[in-house]
Amino acid sequence: GQQLNQSPQSMFIQEGEDVSMNCTSSSIFNTWLWYKQDPGEGPVLLIALYKAGELTSNGRLTAQFGITRKDSFLNISASIPSDVGIYFCAGPFHGSSNTGKLIFGQGTTLQVKP
Amino acid sequence: DVKVTQSSRYLVKRTGEKVFLECVQDMDHENMFWYRQDPGLGLRLIYFSYDVKMKEKGDIPEGYSVSREKKERFSLILESASTNQTSMYLCASTITTGIGNTIYFGEGSWLTVV
Numbered sequence: 318g319q320q321l322n323q324s325p326q327s328m329f330i331q332e333g334e335d336v337s338m339n340c341t342s343s344s345i346f347n348t349w350l351w352y353k354q355d356p357g358e359g360p361v362l363l364i365a366l367y368k369a370g371e372l373t374s375n376g377r378l379t380a381q382f383g384i385t386r387k388d389s390f391l392n393i394s395a396s397i398p399s400d401v402g403i404y405f406c407a408g409p410f411h412g413s414s415n416t417g418k419l420i421f422g423q424g425t426t427l428q429v430k431p
Numbered sequence: 432d433v434k435v436t437q438s439s440r441y442l443v444k445r446t447g448e449k450v451f452l453e454c455v456q457d458m459d460h461e462n463m464f465w466y467r468q469d470p471g472l473g474l475r476l477i478y479f480s481y482d483v484k485m486k487e488k489g490d491i492p493e494g495y496s497v498s499r500e501k502k503e504r505f506s507l508i509l510e511s512a513s514t515n516q517t518s519m520y521l522c523a524s525t526i527t528t529g530i531g532n533t534i535y536f537g538e539g540s541w542l543t544v545v
Contacts, residue, residue, distance in 0.1 A: 326471065359435070359521055359536030360474070405473060417462050417525035417534050418489075421473040 319344050323406050323422030331430050336393040338425045340406030349382050349389040350407040350419070360405055364391070398429050434458070437522050437537040444544050450509040452540050454522030460535075461526060463505035464489075465497065468519040468539070477520075480505055512544045 323340045330336060340349070348367055352360035364375050366382035366389060373380055379392045389406055406422040438453040456463065462481050466474040466489075476489030480499040494516060498506040505524075509516055522537040 321473075323473070357538070359523075359538050361536070362534070407474075410476075417523075418464070418476065418479055419474075419534065421466075421475070423471055423473040 319411060319420050321406055321408065321420055321422040323425055325425060326423065327426040327428070329428045329430065330396055332396060332398060334396055336396055336400070336427060337390065338404060339388060339390045340422045341388040342408070343387070344411065345386040346389075346408035347386070348409055349380070351378075351380050351389070351391045352405045352407060352421075354403045354405065354424075356402065363404075393427075396427075396429050398431050400427060401429050402427060435522055435524055435535050435537040437520075437540045439540050440538065441541045442543070444509075444512050444542065446513060446544055448509075448512050448544075450512050450542065450544075452507040452509075452520055452522075452542070454505045454507070454524075454537055455503050456505075456522075456524040456535070457503065458524060458526075458535070459502065460524040461502070462524060463499065464523040464525075464534075465495075465505065465507045466521045466523065467491065468521055474521060477507065509542075512542075514544050516542065517544045518542060 350365050351363045354360040364380040369386050370384050371382040377394045381390045403424045403426050405424050407419045410418045435456045444450050464479050465477045468474050475491050477495050478497040479487045486497050496508045520540045525534040
């Protein structure tokens with residue numbers, strides 16, 4: 318079935334460093350989404366990508382929709398302590414792009430040392 | 432302000448007990464979801480409902496059932512709780528034509544089965 322492979326699983330970095338994580342699939346996706354989950358909360362959408370090759374920024378966050386439509390990248394520049402949390406990539410189940418059913422990657426846990 | 436509310440944040444139940452997890456949304460959304468979140472596995476879809484009294488199995492429906500008697504409320508039921516159902520459960524909702532950028536998550540319900 319469909320699967321999203323997200324890496325790395327966890328990162329422990331120094332404040333001010335840049336962060337990069339990625340998500341790959343054996344299937345093509347028409348939408349790529351990146352969510353962040355703060356400790357004890359539900360996931361919140363960070364960036365949505367709808368077109369192959371698209372590069373979108375949201376403050377210090379930048380995400381790219383891979384040209385093959387089988388991968389996506391999220392970069393965080395100049396990390397700060399509040400960037401701590403779990404980051405998930407997600408995409409619609411095939412055939413369900415208008416229902417909101419999503420498949421999620423395994424998550425990348427980010428810890429930032431002040 | 433949009434809201435998905437999960438009635439219980441933390442529960443401890445005994446093996447074999449029947450467990451109800453309740454979710455309410457105030458956005459008049461048609462679609463509602465129950466996900467389970469486990470470390471290293473990301474979020475996995477248990478059940479999905481696209482209308483009152485309608486439901487569809489997700490990736491991991493075994494051991495769970497759901498109820499959608501009213502549009503705003505979607506309940507997850509564990510008929511006989513087992514220790515391998517100890518997890519964090521997330522409810523979400525979206526409009527019928529929704530894709531990832533219109534999905535809203537609740538804060539999560541932590542269930543421990545002893």
